[in-house]
Amino acid sequence: MTTMLGALRRKVMTPPLDDVLFSTRGFHTHDGAARDLLEMSGRQFVIGFGFAMESADTAESVTRLETLDRQFHGFAYEGAAMALALRDALRPGPRGRRTEDFLRTGRGAAHIYMAYLGIGFTLGRLPRMFWGRALPDVSQLPDHPTLSWFIWDGYGFHQAFFDPAKWIDKQYVSTSYPWQVSYVNRAIDHGIGRALWFYNGAHVESVAASISRFPAARHADLWSGAGLAASYAGGVGAEDLKLLHQAAGPHGPEVSLGAVLAIKARVLADVITPHTETASATLCGMSAVDAAEITNRVVIDLPPDGAVPAYEVFRDRIRRHFQ
Incomplete structure (x- = not known):
């Protein structure tokens, strides 16, 4: 009460x-x-x-x-x-x-x-x-503890959503985080990629243009974030989702990776919408349940964190399904 x-x-x-x-x-x-x-x-x-x-x-x-x-x-x-x-x-x-x-x-x-x-x-x-x-x-x-890297994704989204002039327009990068700085910034870029979907009003061409203005080394992580937001938050239909995948060019597998993570979140919560199925069919070529099942397979026997965090190994295993 x-x-x-x-x-x-x-x-x-x-x-x-x-x-x-x-x-x-x-x-x-x-x-x-x-x-x-x-x-x-x-x-x-x-x-x-x-x-x-x-x-x-x-x-x-x-x-x-x-x-x-x-x-x-x-x-x-x-x-x-x-x-x-x-x-x-x-x-x-x-x-x-x-x-x-x-x-x-x-x-x-x-x-x-x-x-x-x-x-x-x-x-x-x-x-x-x-x-x-x-x-x-x-x-x-x-779920697997390595998925707590999503916390940094959330932080990146927050920073870009509430201060786009700094984090999107000026493409700010911090080097003072108390943990693995290089990968923290990659996870933050996943969140910035999600924020770009909102910042550009779910307009695919504008999202692509925004990503193109960032250094090329950041494009893959930004595209995966955009794919996650497009699949989870939505706002577009199948044709625009196809265009998103095409606009990503060589980073198309990153868009599919983001889609899988978004779909897994909805399947796990039993909140599958018509858009979830559309995104899964368009970006993953399978049903939402099958896309979510990919994460269940690739999370098994993840290595301990090393030079490459186990979370990135998890992501790479999903990515390989679409390469």
Whole structure:
């Protein structure tokens, strides 16, 4: 049951819904229907954030999240994970464990992919001295621990979405992250690629033009992010998805890789939409269930992290299906 303290947390911490509008962010609109769909995704994220910020416990958060439009559940759970990670990080004394409680079982566990992205948003809102407190104990969470690299994907999306002048127009790259800097920046580029889908209003030619302005060494990771956003958030039909794959040229397998990850997230959460099947057929040449099954096979016997993180080995195994 919501308490006065919970209501205060929500009022103080939850951003306004208008904060995710294209007009607020200065994003490009090429198609009104695509804009409306992508804006709705952002609104559901904010609503999910508010629910988790206000709720007394994670069970209440889940109950309220499940009342929302099912096709947008992933975005709502993503926002909820961000809120819980913030609450854990800012809790006085020992770090909280709300995030682990939320994601360990049930509907939270089913949205683990999107939740990791939401935790990455948290890093974008906290001073770096709090980052360690925001990160969950991934050994306590479902699925392979290497998938926690999605947190950096979420961070990259946050930075590009809320500061496109720096991260998209100026193509900013930081060298001061406390972990594996070279691969952290690659994972961040996955998120920037997703943000380009929103920034360009799901307009394929504009997305391609944006990516072309980045250094060539970054193109592959940006294309995989664009493929993930196009497949999960949508906003276009089969013809534009074909055009996206064609525009990527030699990075077509990266677009398919991104699509597989998006499809896996929806299949795992049992939130498969008609667009999910369209994206899977167009970008992967198979059904959504079959595309998701690829991840189940390639995650087996991943090596320990070395010069190449196990997460990149996981991604490369998916990529090889489409080369």
